Amino acid sequence: MKRILATAAATALLTGAAFADHHMDNPMVGGAEMMADKTIVENAVNSADHTTLVAAVQAAGLVETLSSEGPFTVFAPTNDAFAALPDGTVETLLMEENKDQLTKILTCHVVAADVMSEALVGMIEADGGVHDIPTVGGCTLKGSVSDGMVMIEDEQGNAATVTIADVKQSNGVIHVVDKVLLPAM
Structure with missing residues (x-):
């Protein structure tokens, strides 16, 4: 019974927190309204919190893929998440000669399914208590719940918190995370 209540509480926190301040179908992200009838890329370019992610997606040549029909679930790191990487990491990854490594990192944030937080x-x-999440980049992330928040652990053992859940897109869903998820090296 405790387990059922904990799951119900976590689900309520995730879905309630995302919609608490807004009377629309989707939460605001990065100061912009996220439109459920637009693609992941069309919405991400409007988020002031995701300019680094958008630049990375463009540099990796993934705009067309993430604009396609999907469905996709994207764990979208914020600018602060990218800024927390060691100095020079983002600039190095954005270089043409590192496109393969950048693509691997970004596709380890993408699941080939539409997975809402309740599911x-x-x-x-x-x-x-721990669910393996296979990504299109070949990584296996681990999902768990801690203190009522969904946590996503990367292959290096770093855990990101889902800070905004269930941002519906025409081709899937975005869950905003506070860390960049990295593949095993």
């Missing part, structure tokens, strides 16, 4: 919390619960 993800359900999968985490069904798997005993």
Whole structure:
């Protein structure tokens, strides 16, 4: 019973926090209204919190892919998440000669399915507290719930918190995260 209540509380926190201040279908992200009838890329370019992610997606040549039909779930790191990487990392990744490495990192943030937070919390619960999340980049992330928040662990053991959940897109969903998820090296 405690487990069911914890799952229900986590789901309520995730979905409620995302919609608490807004009377629309989607939360504001980076000061911009996210439109459910626009693609992941069309919405991301309007978020002031995701300019680094947009530049990285452009540099990796992933604009067309993330504008396609999908569905995709994107764990979208903020500018602050990229800024927390060691000095010079972002600039180095954006260089043409590092396109393959950048593409690998970015595609490890993308799941080839439309996974809303309630479904993800359900999968985490069904798997005993940790759910493996395979990405299009070949990484396996691990989803869990801690203190009512969904956590996404990368292959290096770093955990990101989903800070804004269930940002609906015409080709999937975005969950904003506070860390860049990295593949095993």
